[in-house]
Amino acid sequence: MSPLWTSTAIAHATGGKASRDFGVAGVAFDSREIAAGDLFVAMKGAQSDGHDFVARAFAAGAGGVLVERPVEGPHVLVNDSAEALVRLGVESRRRTNAKVIGVTGSAGKTSTKEALFQAFDRISMGNAHRSLKSYNNHVGVPLSLARMPEHADFGIFEMGMNHAGELSELTRMVKPNVALVTTIAPAHIEYFGTEEKIADAKGEIFEGLTGEAVAVLPYDSPHIKRLYAKASRHARRIITFGAGEGADVRAVEQVAAPGGGTLVTARLPEARLSFTVSAPGAHWVQNALAVLAVVDGLGGDLAVAGLALAELPGLPGRGARRRIALDRGGEALLIDESYNANPASVAATLAQISQEAGKRKVAVIGAMKELGALSESLHAGLAEPILQAGVDLVLLVGAETAPLGAALRNKLTLHEVADAAGAVALLPRLLKDGDVILVKGSNSVGLSRLIAELSAEKV
Known part of the structure; x- marks a missing residue:
């Protein structure tokens, strides 16, 4: 099997110098994630220097390293490892004929990226590539590009931004x-x-469009005209998706599917498709419509994409569901949305829990970060969707949720704790047989610890 990168190709792409000939099967910048045959990119960070972990990377089976100073073992020497990784990603994009999809948005990026991967992996019979985890920043994107096999048919990349x-x-x-x-x-x-x-910042994604140059936009967004104006300057074709009557890809019928999920009939520009979305919730129907719009934009097999949507696996931190045993006996349904949170995504998942069958509905809501001066009002604004969802018990985690606590006080059973450790200590004592538990919060709150505790998966 040919290597992902040879030392000659790495040196050519990065402007570096190879110590000797070698080949690698993957790329990583975290020595803890090195697999046999990987290229370890030793980068200097704010807290640590990757060069200090070169020996660990070789011990883990690295096939070579990308470094700024000579080391023992096969390596490519460069002036700046971070810039070299960018150059490697750029070269990977240049050398491939894959159809490439870029995904951004304020919510649903990772979930939709994973759904797109499932669709195109099935369409290509296993020859699709995507960015792993939420590798969507100035380091994660070039890393994900560098990992793409040269002969992949499709590549799906998540892109995020703060500024x-x-x-x-x-x-x-x-x-x-x-x-x-x-x-x-x-x-x-x-x-x-x-x-x-x-x-406006999200609309920057259209600036890189090439080839088919298709832009896919959320029709129901109040900012659709703004996005459309930006997209029209770069795209040859614009496809909209959503619930509105004018959307190009629209769900005309949807009913609850047996065992969860939704049965959907969607209207597309030149087709009509009935399919099942295995993941429950109205927000997942919208994700599915976005997937179909992208597949349609590339002329892909819509029926195969529909089959992929019917078999989507649950994603840890983004809707994974599991039955858990309770300390006091019985069991409960745990819905893991612990990875990220903003007002729109919290409201969407609360709408989902309102449809779940259970004796009680329990919502663990962690603080939403990076809301600035609007933090108090946006947290307090979650009171209405919580009450509309019929939640019986709320556990708020983090100081930023205090305005929400004030809005909910005396309206349901309410508990407030300072951090994830407090949630881990308190929640198991509150749960009862038949509960449906939603855990939602920004990743930095650390509610993954609560998920691990409830699932008896200690980390």
């Missing part, structure tokens, strides 16, 4: 054939001030 200009830089690396914006919401509004500015 204006960041997506512009990333999309010019990725050069997507199709660029998708999932939704616009006040995530990272601390750095932007208004949703309009967030929409």
Whole structure:
């Protein structure tokens, strides 16, 4: 099997010098993630220097390393490892004929990226590539590009941003054939001030469009005209998705599927498709419509994409569901949305829990970060969707949730704790047989610890 990269190709792409000939099967910048045959990129960070872990990487089976100073073992020597990784990603994009999809948005990026991968992996019979985890920043994107096999048929890349200009830089690396914006919401509004500015920043993804140059937009967004104007300057074709009557890809019928999920009939520009979305929740129907819009934009097999949507696996931190045994006997349904949170995504998952059958509905809501001056009002604004969802018990985690606690006081059973450790200590004592438990919060709150504790998976 031919290597992903040879030392000659790495040196050519990065402007570096190889110590000797070698080949690698993968790329990583975290020595703890090195697999046999990988290239370890030793980068200097704010807290540590990757060069200190070169020996660990070789011990783990690294096939070579990318370094700024000579080391023992096969390596390519460069002036700047971080810049070299970018160059490697750019070269990977240049050498491939894959159809490339770029995904951004305030919510649903990772979930939709994974759904797109499942669809295109099935369409290509196993020859699709995507960015892993949430590798969507100035380091994660070039890493994900560098990991793409030269002969892949499709590549799906998630792109995120905290500030204006960041997506512009990333999309010019990725050069997507199709660029998708999932939704616009006040995530990272601390750095932007208004949703309009967030929409403008998300619209930067269209600047890198190439080839088919298709833009896929959320029709129901109040910022659709703003996104459309930006997309029209770069895209040859614009496809909208959503619930509105004018959406190009729209669900005309949807009913609950046996055992969870949704049966959907969707209307597309030149087709009509009935399929099942295995993941429950109205937000997943919207994700599915976005997937179909992208597949349609690339002329892919819509029926095969529908089959992939019917078999989507649950994603840890993004909707994974499991039955858990309770300390006091009985069991409960745990819905793991612990990875990230903003007002739109919290409201969407609360709407989901309202449809779940259970004796009680329990919501663990962690603080939403990077909301700036709007933090108090946006946290307090979650009171209405919580009450509308019929939640019986709420556990709030983090100081930022205090305004929400004030809005909910005396309206349901309410508990408040300072941090994830407090949630881990308290929640198991509150749970009862038949509960449905939603855990949702920004990743930095650390509610994954609570998921691990409830699932008896100690980390």
